Every structure is written in structure tokens, then in C-alpha cells.
Amino acid sequence: MKKKIIAVTPKKMKKPLLKKISRINLEGQIRLLTRDLNVIKRQLKRGVSREKLSKEKFRGEVTQGVNREKLGADREKQGADRERLGADREKQGANREKLGAGRERLAEEQFRLQTDEIELKDGQLREGADREKLAEEQIHIRTKAMEATFDGIFIIDALKPDFPIIYANPSFYHLTGFTKNEVIGKNYFLLYGVVDNLHALEEIKQALLQGRSFQGELLNSKKNGEKFWSLLRITLVRDKNGTVTHYVGNKTDTTLMKQRNLEIEEQREELLHVTRVGKLAEFVSSLAHEISQPLTAILSYAQAAQRMLKDREPQLQEVLQYIINDDQRAAEVIRRLRYLLKKSKPTFELLDINTLIKDTITLMMPHITAKNKVIKFESGSNLPSIQGDRIQLQQVLLNLISNSLEAMESSNDSRELVISTCLKDAGTIMVKVKDSGCGIPEENKLKLFGHFFTSKPDGLGMGLSISRSIVEAHGGRLEAENNPDRGATFYFTVPVYMKKGQ
Amino acid sequence: MNTSIIYIVDDDASICKATSLLLRSNGFIVEPFVQASDFLAFKHLKMPACLLLDIRLPNINGFALQDIMAQQGIIIPIIFMTGYGDIPMSVKAMKAGAVDFLPKPFTEKKLIDAITLALSKSKVQNKKQAEVAKIKQRVDTLSPRELEVFHFVAQGMMNKNIASKRGTSLQTIKVHRGRVMQKMQAKTVTELIHLAQKAGITSATV
Numbered sequence: 124m125k126k127k128i129i130a131v132t133p134k135k136m137k138k139p140l141l142k143k144i145s146r147i148n149l150e151g152q153i154r155l156l157t158r159d160l161n162v163i164k165r166q167l168k169r170g171v172s173r174e175k176l177s178k179e180k181f182r183g184e185v186t187q188g189v190n191r192e193k194l195g196a197d198r199e200k201q202g203a204d205r206e207r208l209g210a211d212r213e214k215q216g217a218n219r220e221k222l223g224a225g226r227e228r229l230a231e232e233q234f235r236l237q238t239d240e241i242e243l244k245d246g247q248l249r250e251g252a253d254r255e256k257l258a259e260e261q262i263h264i265r266t267k268a269m270e271a272t273f274d275g276i277f278i279i280d281a282l283k284p285d286f287p288i289i290y291a292n293p294s295f296y297h298l299t300g301f302t303k304n305e306v307i308g309k310n311y312f313l314l315y316g317v318v319d320n321l322h323a324l325e326e327i328k329q330a331l332l333q334g335r336s337f338q339g340e341l342l343n344s345k346k347n348g349e350k351f352w353s354l355l356r357i358t359l360v361r362d363k364n365g366t367v368t369h370y371v372g373n374k375t376d377t378t379l380m381k382q383r384n385l386e387i388e389e390q391r392e393e394l395l396h397v398t399r400v401g402k403l404a405e406f407v408s409s410l411a412h413e414i415s416q417p418l419t420a421i422l423s424y425a426q427a428a429q430r431m432l433k434d435r436e437p438q439l440q441e442v443l444q445y446i447i448n449d450d451q452r453a454a455e456v457i458r459r460l461r462y463l464l465k466k467s468k469p470t471f472e473l474l475d476i477n478t479l480i481k482d483t484i485t486l487m488m489p490h491i492t493a494k495n496k497v498i499k500f501e502s503g504s505n506l507p508s509i510q511g512d513r514i515q516l517q518q519v520l521l522n523l524i525s526n527s528l529e530a531m532e533s534s535n536d537s538r539e540l541v542i543s544t545c546l547k548d549a550g551t552i553m554v555k556v557k558d559s560g561c562g563i564p565e566e567n568k569l570k571l572f573g574h575f576f577t578s579k580p581d582g583l584g585m586g587l588s589i590s591r592s593i594v595e596a597h598g599g600r601l602e603a604e605n606n607p608d609r610g611a612t613f614y615f616t617v618p619v620y621m622k623k624g625q
Numbered sequence: 626m627n628t629s630i631i632y633i634v635d636d637d638a639s640i641c642k643a644t645s646l647l648l649r650s651n652g653f654i655v656e657p658f659v660q661a662s663d664f665l666a667f668k669h670l671k672m673p674a675c676l677l678l679d680i681r682l683p684n685i686n687g688f689a690l691q692d693i694m695a696q697q698g699i700i701i702p703i704i705f706m707t708g709y710g711d712i713p714m715s716v717k718a719m720k721a722g723a724v725d726f727l728p729k730p731f732t733e734k735k736l737i738d739a740i741t742l743a744l745s746k747s748k749v750q751n752k753k754q755a756e757v758a759k760i761k762q763r764v765d766t767l768s769p770r771e772l773e774v775f776h777f778v779a780q781g782m783m784n785k786n787i788a789s790k791r792g793t794s795l796q797t798i799k800v801h802r803g804r805v806m807q808k809m810q811a812k813t814v815t816e817l818i819h820l821a822q823k824a825g826i827t828s829a830t831v
Contacts, residue, residue, distance in 0.1 A: 184775075386691030402820060411708060412681070413708070415708040415728075415729040415730055416637045416639070416640060416708055416729065417639060418727040418729070418730040419640050419643070419644075419706075419708075419730035419731065420637070420639040420640050420642070420643040420644075421643070421730075422643075422730040422731070422732065423640070423643035423644045423646065423647040423730075423733075424643045424646065426647050426732070426733040427643065427646040427647040427649075427650045430647065430733070431649035431650050431734075447732075450730060451732070454729075454730045458728075545654070604825075
């Protein structure tokens with residue numbers, strides 16, 4: 124726009140300038156003409172004076188003839204003067220004509236200029252209309268975009284003292300449950316009720332006061348009281364002087380996302396709980412075995428002694444009976460404990476091993492990323508279904524992944540954990556968990572899957588033994604070996620599900 | 626009772642010792658082993674026997690030993706013992722032919738009851754085994770041609786069929802058959818077929 128104005132300006136200035144020039148010309152010409160007239164008047168006066176003089180001379184010294192001649196000459200002269208005057212007049216007329224022509228030219232020029240100006244203005248008008256149309260289109264598209272987004276968008280007038288909302292898109296109404304009438308003109312914070320978000324409110328105020336934009340997750344209430352989580356971003360709109368004129372708010376409903384995260388977390392917790400309970404049950408089971416062995420021996424010894432003392436030493440018999448009774452009491456305590464922690468009966472269902480692994484990886488992802496490790500899943504294609512207990516098999520995977528992560532913990536350059544599935548033979552699927560960690564020391568290889576064997580300072584030594592018993596309960600095998608380069612690979616097999624009669 | 630032997634396989638030496646003591650005080654002959662391989666290497670005596678077998682054992686576990694015994698034709702009733710008294714395991718053990726399943730610790734009464742049952746089973750098995758051995762002895766006395774005819778008869782073939790298959794006269798077959806009946810101590814053809822079944826000669830091996 125500015126550029127155009129600059130281009131136009133000289134033309135605009137032409138008009139008064141030319142006017143001025145032509146007026147000066149006219150004045151000058153008039154002045155010239157007036158001067159000419161004065162000259163003629165003077166000459167005429169001079170002619171009269173001469174006549175008078177010659178008349179006196181005639182009267183005084185010479186003949187009438189001479190006087191007449193003189194007079195004739197004078198008259199001639201007068202005629203010539205008259206002629207000159209006529210010529211002057213003609214000249215004056217010509218000048219006038221010239222002046223007229225000048226005026227015409229001037230007018231023409233002015234006309235041309237004005238036409239130009241009109242055309243220019245017309246052009247500007249047309250251009251303006253186009254631009255307006257374009258702007259309208261842009262506004263239309265942008266409004267549509269604002270209406271289409273799922274984010275709630277609102278604009279606050281920052282220049283008014285109570286910071287009213289002056290615009291809100293449909294998603295905002297949808298998100299909050301408020302209607303247009305309840306929103307427009309209202310202060311944003313009053314809309315929600317301050318009490319809910321006192322802390323967040325303070326944070327937002329601080330940010331805006333310091334001229335910063337704000338971003339944060341808040342728990343809001345809808346009009347009907349329903350709570351929802353939202354990610355709120357407030358950005359500042361400044362004019363060219365830097366004054367904040369508006370605040371633009373952008374509200375994303377994160378309830379579902381939060382819910383999903385929560386669900387994943389819950390699932391993982393559940394699995395960890397199952398694992399812990401499983402570990403405890405396995406632990407108690409092992410403990411029970413270890414204790415029941417000597418209890419069995421004690422019981423047998425006592426009963427053998429009773430048999431040997433048959434019908435003799437009644438007091439000793441009584442003491443032996445006490446030993447037998449208390450032995451059985453101890454056995455009963457163990458039985459009850461084991462019953463209490465009895466592993467839930469595995470529920471076998473048809474499973475897709477790849478889906479199972481993907482689900483488990485999803486559950487483990489936060490741990491994997493937290494440890495700055497990378498997990499890769501190379502899933503074998505077209506694998507047949509297996510039959511198994513989802514939770515138990517997930518436990519095995521969880522255990523193997525955790526172990527691998529721990530094996531790689533100490534080293535920063537060993538980061539990759541690869542899980543792969545394949546068909547070992549027509550009836551067996553093989554799952555491999557390969558790490559690039561410290562590997563298995565030779566002396567631990569045989570003890571690896573035993574109860575209470577652990578290489579970790581705070582380990583129970585149950586993880587791998589439980590995993591192995593789960594895999595074996597599924598009809599498979601769990602083995603481990605060191606990789607040729609670095610780290611170890613744990614692999615287990617599970618039989619493919621066969622339909623009856625196959 | 627004195628003629629029975631009880632084998633014990635448990636990796637816990639204390640249990641072997643205590644159980645042996647208890648059973649001996651009950652008048653049994655006892656042979657304890659702390660590992661399965663020792664038991665397998667033992668020259669078994671021809672008398673009613675039973676095996677008290679722990680499920681959890683190093684190297685060869687209880688179930689594996691059960692399989693090996695079946696493969697090697699060692700027919701001794703098994704009573705499983707375990708410190709992990711879970712039901713699926715006991716079901717598995719019973720299905721595999723165990724006589725009983727004793728969760729540790731077990732009382733003398735339970736142990737003796739189980740052993741009594743196992744030994745009576747062992748006696749029946751031994752009797753059967755002795756019978757089979759006797760039949761097999763008789764089979765061993767048959768000439769190759771007689772054995773051939775015995776097989777055909779066991780399959781239910783008529784004399785004339787056997788004759789045409791063998792390419793010999795009906796009379797020759799009748800003579801062979803008469804000798805088979807005599808050597809096998811069978812009075813009727815039905816009895817002969819029974820003996821063949823007991824000796825495991827029912828399928829065509831010719």
C-alpha cells in the first residue's frame with residue numbers, strides 16, 4: 124500500500140503546480156500587453172506634441188505648404204503609428220490566442236491528470252476489493268479451521284480490565300459444556316470457579332504478568348460438574364508496539380490420554396503384583412520343600428523309635444508322640460501358608476504370541492526408556508496361535524526383559540534389546556530375548572534356573588526358576604546361552620496350538 | 626512281609642535314613658538310594674517290591690525315572706513323595722501309573738497303607754510276569770517252523786489257508802500245529818491264542 128502511495132504522489136502534486144505555472148504565465152502576458160499599451164499612448168501623445176510644434180513653426184516662419192507637407196508626413200506617421208497600434212493589437216490578440224491555447228493545454232493536462240488519478244484510484248479500489256475478498260477467504264478458512272479442531276480455542280481481550288473472553292470456538296463449548304452466552308464477555312477464571320484451580324490460576328497469572336506464555340495440565344470441571352483433564356496453553360498476542368492486546372488460549376482434552384496411561388500403569392502394576400505374588404508363592408513353596416524334608420525325617424525317626432520301643436518305656440513313648448504332634452503342627456503351618464499363596468489356576472486360552480509380546484513391550488516401555496535402552500521386536504510372520512495363560516507368559520517375558528535391562532545397566536554403549544519370534548518347527552514357536560549386556564559367567568550357567576540363585580544383590584533368585592516352571596507348564600523349554608559377540612540370549616519354546624484330531 | 630523289598634530314592638540322605646529306619650522297624654527290607662542312577666544300576670531281586678520316589682531330584686527327576694523304568698521293563702509299583710504337595714503334580718503322577726502320592730511329611734500309617742497297597746499290586750504283577758516268563762520258556766522250545774505256524778494260528782488263520790500260504794500240504798500243517806499245542810501245553814485253540822496274547826505274540830511278525 125505504502126509503495127503505491129509513494130508512486131502516486133508526484134502525479135498528485137502536478138496539478139497545483141501547473142495551475143501555478145499557468146497563472147504566472149498569464150499574469151506575465153497581461154503585464155506585457157499593458158506595457159505595450161502604455162508605449163502606444165506615449166507615442167500618440169508625442170505625435171500630438173509634434174503637431175502643435177509644427178503648427179507654431181508654420182505660423183511662425185514657413186509656408187502653409189511646408190506645413191501641409193509636414194502635416195501630411197505627420198499624418199502619415201500617425202497612420203503608421205495607427206498601423207503599429209493595429210499590429211500591436213493584433214499581436215495582443217495573438218497573445219490572447221496563445222494564452223487561450225495554453226489554457227486549453229493546461230486544462231487538457233489537468234484532465235489527463237485527473238483521469239489518471241481516477242484510474243489509479245479505481246485500480247486501488249479494485250485492488251482493495253480483491254484484497255478484501257482474499258482476506259475474507261483467509262478469515263473464512265481460518266475460522267473453519269478453528270471450528271474444525273478438537274482443541275478448545277478462546278481469545279481474551281487483554282486491554283479490557285476484566286479480561287473478557289471475546290471468542291471461543293465450538294470445541295471450547297463442547298469441551299466445557301458452557302454455551303456461548305455463558306462464555307463471551309466473561310472472565311476466563313470466573314468461568315470455572317477459582318477454587319478448583321487456585322494453584323494453577325496463580326501460576327497462569329504469574330506467567331501472564333511477566334509477559335510469558337503459559338502451558339500446563341489442569342483438572343477442570345465441566346458445567347455439569349464432570350471433571351476433565353486438559354492441557355492449557357495461553358499465548359500472548361502483541362501489537363506492533365509490543366503491547367499485549369489479546370491472550371489466545373488453547374485447551375486440549377487429555378482425559379482419554381491420561382486414562383490410557385493410567386490403564387497401562389495399572390496393568391503393569393497388576394502384572395508386577397502377580398509377579399510378586401508368584402515369586403512369594405514360589406518362594407514359600409521352595410521354603411516349604413526345604414523345611415518339609417527335615418520334618419519328614421524327624422517324623423520318621425520319631426515313629427521308628429516308637430515302633431522300636433513298642434510296649435516299653437511309656438514315658439518315652441509319650442515324649443516321642445509330642446515330637447510327632449509338633450512335627451505335624453509345623454507341617455500344617457506350612458501347608459496353610461502354601462494354600463494361602465496358592466498360584467491362581469492358569470487359564471489357558473488361544474493367544475497370538477506376537478500380540479502378547481507387543482502388549483508386554485508396551486507395558487515395559489516406560490522402564491526401557493527410563494533406562495535409556497532401545498527395544499527392537501522382530502516378529503515372525505504368519506505364526507500360528509498358541510494355547511497358554513496370558514498373564515503367566517507375560518510374566519516370563521517381563522522377567523526376561525527385566526533381566527536383560529539389568530544386564531545392560533552398567534554399560535552405556537550396550538543399549539539394544541532384541542526380541543524375536545519364529546517358527547522353530549511346524550509344531551513349535553520360539554521366542555528369543557537377546558541383550559548386549561554382560562552375559563552369563565561360566566560358573567553360573569548351571570545354577571541359573573535354580574531356586575534362590577541370584578547374581579543381583581537384592582534378588583530373590585526366583586525369577587528365572589518361576590519362568591522356567593511356567594514355560595514347562597506350557598509344554599516348552601526355557602534356555603539361555605551367551606552370544607558370540609556380547610551379552611546373552613534367553614529363548615523359550617511354546618507348542619503351537621493343535622485342533623483336536625490334528 | 627519279610628519277603629518284600631522297599632526301594633527309596635530321595636536326594637535327602639536324612640530322609641533316606643529316617644524312612645529306612647521306620648520301614649525296617651516295621652519288618653521290611655529296605656534299599657535306599659540318593660540318586661536315580663544308583664537305583665537303576667541296582668540288580669533287582671525277584672520279590673514283591675515297591676519304590677518310594679521323590680519327585681524333585683537332581684539330574685533324573687522322579688517322572689523321568691518312571692519313564693526309564695517303563696522303557697527298561699522294570700515293573701515296580703511307585704509311591705511318589707514330594708515336599709511340594711500340589712494337586713496337578715499328584716494327578717500327573719497318578720495318571721502315569723503311580724500307586725500313591727505322599728505329601729511330605731507323612732505319617733507312618735499313611736506310609737504303611739501306601740506300601741501295603743503297592744506290594745499287593747507288585748505281587749499280582751510278579752505273578753503275571755512269572756506266567757509270561759513261563760509261556761516264553763515254552764515258546765523258546767518251538768522249532769522255527771512251529772513258531773511260524775503258531776503265529777499264523779494266533780492270527781486266527783485256518784489250516785488250509787496256512788497250507789496254501791506256506792505251499793505245503795494240509796497234513797504237514799496239521800502235524801506242526803499238533804506239536805505247537807503240545808509244546809505250549811494248550812488243550813484248545815482258544816487257550817493257545819490266550820497264551821499267544823500273554824506272551825505278546827498277536828501281531829504278525831513273519
